[in-house]
Amino acid sequence: xxxxxxxxxxxxxxxxxxxxxxxxxxxxxxxxxxxxxxxxxxxxxxxxxxxxxxxxxxxxxxxxxxxxxxxxxxxxxxxxxxxxxxxxxxxxxxxxxxxxxxxxxxxxxxxxxxxxxxxxxxxxxxxxxxxxxxxxxxxxxxxxxxxxxxxxxxxxxxxxxxxxxxxxxxxxxxxxxxxxxxxxxxxxxxxxxxxxxxxxxxxxxxxxxxxxxxxxxxxxxxxxxxxxxxxxxxxxxxxxxxxxxxxxxxxxxxxxxxxxxxxxxxxxxxxxxxxxxxxxxxxxxxxxxxxxxxxxxxxx
Amino acid sequence: xxxxxxxxxxxxxxxxxxxxxxxxxxxxxxxxxxxxxxxxxxxxxxxxxxxxxxxxxxxxxxxxxxxxxxxxxxxxxxxxxxxxxxxxxxxxxxxxxxxxxxxxxxxxxxxxxxxxxxxxxxxxxxxxxxxxxxxxxxxxxxxxxxxxxxxxxxxxxxxxxxxxxxxxxxxxxxxxxxxxxxxxxxxxxxxxxxxxxxxxxxxxxxxxxxxxxxxxxxxxxxxxxxxxxxxxxxxxxxxxxxxxxxxxxxxxxxxxxxxxxxxxxxxxxxxxxxxxxxxxxxxxxxxxxxxxxxxxxxxxxxxxxxxxxxxxxxxxxxxxxxxxxxxxxxxxxxxxxxxxxxxxxxxxxxxxxxxxxxxxxxxxxxxxxxx
Numbered sequence: 001x002x003x004x005x006x007x008x009x010x011x012x013x014x015x016x017x018x019x020x021x022x023x024x025x026x027x028x029x030x031x032x033x034x035x036x037x038x039x040x041x042x043x044x045x046x047x048x049x050x051x052x053x054x055x056x057x058x059x060x061x062x063x064x065x066x067x068x069x070x071x072x073x074x075x076x077x078x079x080x081x082x083x084x085x086x087x088x089x090x091x092x093x094x095x096x097x098x099x100x101x102x103x104x105x106x107x108x109x110x111x112x113x114x115x116x117x118x119x120x121x122x123x124x125x126x127x128x129x130x131x132x133x134x135x136x137x138x139x140x141x142x143x144x145x146x147x148x149x150x151x152x153x154x155x156x157x158x159x160x161x162x163x164x165x166x167x168x169x170x171x172x173x174x175x176x177x178x179x180x181x182x183x184x185x186x187x188x189x190x191x192x193x194x195x196x197x198x199x200x201x202x203x204x205x206x207x208x209x210x211x212x213x214x215x216x217x218x219x220x221x222x223x224x225x226x227x228x229x230x231x232x233x234x235x236x237x238x239x240x241x242x243x244x245x246x247x248x249x250x251x252x253x254x255x256x257x258x259x260x261x262x263x264x265x266x267x268x269x270x271x272x273x274x275x276x277x278x279x280x281x282x283x284x285x286x287x288x289x290x291x292x293x294x295x296x297x298x299x300x
Numbered sequence: 301x302x303x304x305x306x307x308x309x310x311x312x313x314x315x316x317x318x319x320x321x322x323x324x325x326x327x328x329x330x331x332x333x334x335x336x337x338x339x340x341x342x343x344x345x346x347x348x349x350x351x352x353x354x355x356x357x358x359x360x361x362x363x364x365x366x367x368x369x370x371x372x373x374x375x376x377x378x379x380x381x382x383x384x385x386x387x388x389x390x391x392x393x394x395x396x397x398x399x400x401x402x403x404x405x406x407x408x409x410x411x412x413x414x415x416x417x418x419x420x421x422x423x424x425x426x427x428x429x430x431x432x433x434x435x436x437x438x439x440x441x442x443x444x445x446x447x448x449x450x451x452x453x454x455x456x457x458x459x460x461x462x463x464x465x466x467x468x469x470x471x472x473x474x475x476x477x478x479x480x481x482x483x484x485x486x487x488x489x490x491x492x493x494x495x496x497x498x499x500x501x502x503x504x505x506x507x508x509x510x511x512x513x514x515x516x517x518x519x520x521x522x523x524x525x526x527x528x529x530x531x532x533x534x535x536x537x538x539x540x541x542x543x544x545x546x547x548x549x550x551x552x553x554x555x556x557x558x559x560x561x562x563x564x565x566x567x568x569x570x571x572x573x574x575x576x577x578x579x580x581x582x583x584x585x586x587x588x589x590x591x592x593x594x595x596x597x598x599x600x601x602x603x604x605x606x607x608x609x610x611x612x613x614x615x616x617x618x619x620x621x622x623x624x625x626x627x628x629x630x631x632x633x634x635x636x637x638x639x640x641x642x643x644x645x646x647x648x649x650x651x652x653x654x655x656x657x658x659x660x661x662x663x664x665x666x667x668x669x670x671x
Contacts, residue, residue, distance in 0.1 A: 003517050010507070013509065017506060125530050127563075143542050146541045161613040219506065223530070260510070261509075264458070269469075269499045269500065269510065272505070
């Protein structure tokens with residue numbers, strides 16, 4: 001039973017991160033039906049910015065949680081700026097182009113950003129400081145759950161709640177939902193659609209950056225390539241949960257995290273990915289729109 | 301004019317007879333390897349090493365009072381050419397052979413030397429089967445075979461660390477998995493250790509906490525990992541985070557400064573294998589200096605190994621007192637010789653003892669060689 005709990009919790013950690021990144025995919029897809037392949041790179045850039053800021057903070061004598069918070073905030077701002085620019089440069093000019101064009105543009109941006117960080121920073125793995133402190137009260141159960149994991153869960157939970165409130169309760173949220181339902185109708189009732197789309201990218205990127213900072217300080221290393229695998233997994237999570245659906249992305253992330261964790265724990269970590277993607281295939285066969293996705297009727 | 305030609309040809313004939321007459325008294329050392337083609341950089345340093353050693357030996361009076369003669373043949377690392385090369389060397393009457401360089405070419409040529417009863421020593425062929433199959437009693441090498449690291453790790457873990465239950469993980473790659481499979485094989489063969497887990501992990505994955513929990517559940521007292529440093533740093537960091545006491549042991553792919561840098565304090569106490577530190581061996585410095593004096597550049601791949609192999613072969617002939625096959629192979633197996641790769645002799649299968657790898661322990665953020 002203990003072992004089950006351990007695997008459950010480690011799956012929860014993984015799943016939370018997948019969910020944070022998956023939200024960015026799903027929000028963008030919900031609004032402009034674009035799979036933003038460069039999203040994983042935003043996550044990686046978030047981690048790199050946090051690394052640089054944390055270094056600077058340490059020089060100026062900040063310690064402990066304050067470094068994490070400052071680094072996190074700067075990373076979020078930076079990544080949001082990247083997300084905003086990305087949309088403006090690579091996707092907006094292609095808004096009315098055939099659907100394949102922005103997709104190719106997204107892949108191009110992904111490769112560009114990876115290589116940009118590779119050249120501007122380093123191809124090596126860099127140590128990332130363990131910004132999340134070890135809490136005293138966690139020490140008795142440190143062999144099962146670490147402080148870092150606790151912080152990841154709490155941050156994810158808080159972020160999800162804030163996001164839900166934003167979308168359900170605020171005027172901006174209402175505008176986002178309207179844009180998602182029908183872009184031209186939203187425009188007619190006076191919503192600045194371009195701004196809403198930009199905002200979606202900014203929010204998605206901010207979430208990815210939070211994920212990046214948390215993961216990097218959890219595993220203690222960053223590299224220009226970490227965004228790729230995380231991006232693929234998060235994309236899988238988004239599809240699993242039903243792309244376009246926000247609760248779906250969270251559920252998809254968690255399901256994916258647990259599948260991987262239990263597959264590795266009870267069967268074999270050799271087949272971790274086989275089970276994860278096998279599950280994806282199975283769910284898509286049974287529910288083509290994903291767990292919580294709504295099947296859209298094709299208008300002819 | 302005609303008279304002159306006759307005289308010249310007579311002289312030439314005489315001279316050549318003199319050479320043959322003299323050659324009967326030389327010790328013939330064949331050198332085979334790629335000296336042309338794209339793999340030449342692997343063969344030429346070995347050839348130059350042989351030339352340097354022979355020059356030095358001849359200047360000092362030769363072996364058993366006889367001069368050493370080099371017969372150099374190019375095999376381009378191609379098995380089909382290597383058989384011709386071997387036949388040619390055998391026909392020319394070589395006593396011992398330094399070569400070949402590539403495992404494939406070496407394997408193709410070995411049968412021919414075996415039938416002709418000629419000891420062969422490679423500075424670079426690392427395929428484990430060449431020695432371990434037992435098919436080639438005439439074969440020796442001065443480089444560690446591919447499984448030597450695994451053997452070293454297993455011996456160290458059992459004899460020095462006294463482990464009883466071991467989890468073996470790898471990164472699913474050729475190098476890591478190959479290493480892990482050898483480790484598993486040797487651990488099981490020892491009969492003293494139980495392999496509780498043998499699994500691959502996904503390189504680049506976000507975290508390895510599930511697999512680490514699994515290692516803990518199996519109550520492994522050591523984790524042996526085959527792979528490279530990014531995964532190794534993640535594993536040691538997460539083990540430390542989960543307060544795991546199991547020892548971490550890994551391979552040459554992890555013995556990299558990045559491992560120390562990225563894993564930080566978590567790396568302390570980890571054991572890794574790596575090439576032996578040759579810098580403390582005086583002969584190594586001498587050999588490199590000789591090369592630099594002669595060619596004005598740093599020696600290339602397998603230079604030290606080839607230098608050592610040439611020394612070992614000539615020393616064995618000296619010790620054996622003849623070029624007789626049985627006497628020479630016996631001398632190779634029984635007498636230590638001081639070489640640039642250390643003080644070596646060969647085991648019953650032909651691998652050099654004490655060559656190649658050392659175990660290093662991470663202490664205070666640096667690798668410390670374990671003696």
